Amino acid sequence: MYPFVLAQTQGPLDNPTGEIADATKNLIESLLQALPRVGIAVAIVIIGYLVSRLTRWGLNKVFSRNQTPSFARVMSKLAGWTVLGVAVLMALTAVFPSVKPVDLLAGLGFFSVAVGFAFQDILENTLSGVLLLFRQPFQSGDQIMVQDEAGTVEAITIRETRLKTFDGKLVVIPNRDVYKNAIIVQTHYDQRRLSFMVGAAYENDAAEACGVVVNTLRSVEGVAEDPAPEALISQLGVSTVDIEARFWADPRQHEARVLTDRAIKAVKVALEEAGIEMPADIVALQATPSFRAAIQGDSDVTPGGGLKTA
Template identity: 40%
Template sequence: MDFSIAWQKLNAMGRSFMAILPNLLIGVVVLVVFVFIARAVRSLVQRFTASRHQSLTLLLSRLAYVFVLILGVLVMFTIMIPSFTPTSLLSALGVGGVAIGFAFKDIFQNFLAGVLLLLTEPFRINDQIKYKDFEGTVETIQTRATTIKTYDGRRVVIPNAELFINAVTVNTAYDKRRLQYDIGIGYGDDIEKARQLILEAVKSVADIMSDPAPEALVVELADSTVNIRARWWINPPRRADYMNSQDAVLTAIKNKLTEAGIDLPFPTQQILFHDQTEVTDGNRKQQREGWPAGSGDVPQSRAQAQQEQREKHAEQQRQLADNKAEPLQLPESTEQPQPEPRPAQGGKNDSAG
């Protein structure tokens, strides 16, 4: 076998490798330099963003580190392979980039929304927020999603794009929070007296702010009540403080109004049953339509008919009892009295002699 051709090829490859070896070494050195630069940039970003949110600091430092590393890799390939240029790489990735963009559209959207949320900081970790049907405390703000812990101990993961596009209520955005509740009193009660009692009850509860002062406003004349809205402020505004304050205030208001004799009406319902099956027995149409309007008497219900039967039976029993209690009287006799017999007159033998 002739190994000369193989040897020539190996020799050519060796010469080519030795020719590009300096470029390889220079490229590796450049990459190492860029690694140190990336670390330095990350430290600078962390130092300048230390006063901001921890998640934002971590995100920006990582982004800066990755960006510098990618730049170093591109420079390294340019040195090692002179024919390689970043423009050729971008053109090669152009078609594939479009496909990747469509495939990872939601991921990129959530990533960008997470970056914007961390930059703008509409809410932070440990804030209590409400989004649609979810309400709880923010645990983490990541690049893809935000996690909150609900008040009943569940974790909810919400995509950042949802939080960035839709409305979110931040309950702890400010240091204080206003609470309110409507109390209904009777129409016969004194409104001013009730308002004064409500204010006294609210002010008697601890941790109620005096500035702004509590208020009691008439807000509605309802069907059976005059509604007075009690409003007061608390600090801090977290969920536990909200519930404790509302419990104490409502208890104090109820006790205060009850002691003063203020009526607290509540809605009642009266259900009337009209049984017409006896009168309309067999007539399904009349049973479905009900009794037509007219000037005649309304037929009695079954309950009324049974009550009348019981009363009639009781009356008959009373009459029978009264008849038994009366003494029996015999009818007078119509015979004529018999005359008394006359004594017999004496004969001749009865004379004195």
């Protein structure tokens, strides 16, 4: 009875070697059946890549005619990535015919939400960069100021704006900070107003001093004729009548600083030749009673702070 039971127990057991062989055979058959679809998918991706490169090249040429180089570069890249993304979706549909494009788009929607939370800063900078390129408040070569940073715009990429400061440093500002904050574009217009202060003595005629300043500014090379230079009394100082000299010139930082230097030197010489004094501010010192007594000799404390000796 035991041999019969043993044989009956061992009979239904499957052959492990046969199962592995069958599984391997089925896998090979599945791969062979899917091989044409995989080849089609690879071909779609390759063609999509080539089309995306061609799209980037063509759009870059088209946009460069009427837009800034940064706009052309970024927009052509986005278009190329879009074409490549569509090609990848088509390739997945070719490999898995049961998967519909609508299902892929729905899955990408959930995936995009997850990626959005994970890479919020990157996506925010990217979106801000695209908006900046469409609005174009400035372009490469402009001199701008954002928060405490000022310099010449070297490039506007999808994620950041690169500035070369006036002392030769590179500053990389995230596009979201550029988009959210006030932007001062110094070179947006052909001219900008420059100014400096001049102090004329009270003994001199203030109107005459203003006239000398205006006439001198008109003779300085680089000062714009329209709008005309101005000399306005800004306040009455302690020892001088303070005059603000205003003039319009090239908006670029270096040129503006050099021209201001020349204008100040010319105005100083002209005022001196006209006999108009430019005294320094007078500082009035009021001594305390103890200090006055020490000077007059009526105190036991010397002016230096020590005690008198008998």
